[in-house]
Amino acid sequence: MENRWQVAISAGLLAAVWAGIADTFSLVTWIGFLACSTYFAQPKSGFQGVLMSWATNLSGVFWAWIVIAGSGYLESPLVGYLLTGIVTGAMCLQASYHKLAFIPGAFIGCCITFAMSGDLANILPALILGALLGYSMTLLTGQLVSLPQRWCGFTGSSTATKATAKTTTND
Template sequence: MEHRWQVAISAGLVAAVWAGIADIFHLVTWIGFLSCSTYFALGKLNFQGVVISWFTNLSGVFWAWLVISGSSFFETPMVGYLLTGIVTSAMCLQAKYSKLAFIPGAFIGCCTTFAMGGDIANILPALIIGSLLGYSMSELSGVLVSLTLKWKARA
């Protein structure tokens, strides 16, 4: 990675800002970082990547909510196991649609929802902002690379 310092500086700055904002507004910091990771793992470092991150992460939240809600109607854990299998298949099958094509994003949203016990109100803001964090890191890295290249050209 040729521009490692620029990436490191932008990632550090944006991460610090996010940690502060998350603390002030009582957002779950690690969820934002997972969504940010979805953005980067997707590999589309533009606003389309943000949108696909949102769609895939949020679809995972929906699928987990379906398992949690559906399981609550039955006393046997077997229903939860069955729903988990169906939902896992659905998250893979939904990848047929371009906005839902990044399967790991769906699993990140789903696992986050399970980890948070289905607390959607605390999940959604951090997931949505997290993809924007990734976009901000990417954009700031580009600015820093550009400034570095201009500075080197003058030297």
């Protein structure tokens, strides 16, 4: 990885900001980090990556909710086992649709929902913001990578201006 320092600075800074925001607004920090990880792991870049992260994570939330609701409604562990199998197959099959093609994103959303016992009020805000956190890290890293180029360009134009002024004075 060529830009390791820029990635480290960007990720570290924005992770700290996220932790502070999550604490301030009582969001579940680790859910945001999993959504951020989904953003980096899925194949799309830019805001298209955010959309794919949201779509796959939220589909997993939906599938887990089906298992939780179905198991609670029928009150049988066997129903929960059966629904888990059906939902697992469905999360894999949904990848036929290109906007849901990142299967691990669905599994991450599903696991988050199981871990949070289906508490959508605490899941959804952190999941949505977490993908934006990943996107923000990418944008900040890009700015940090281009900073030396912009600095050199600024210094170079200053030198060129001095050289032009010197030539003009000597004429």
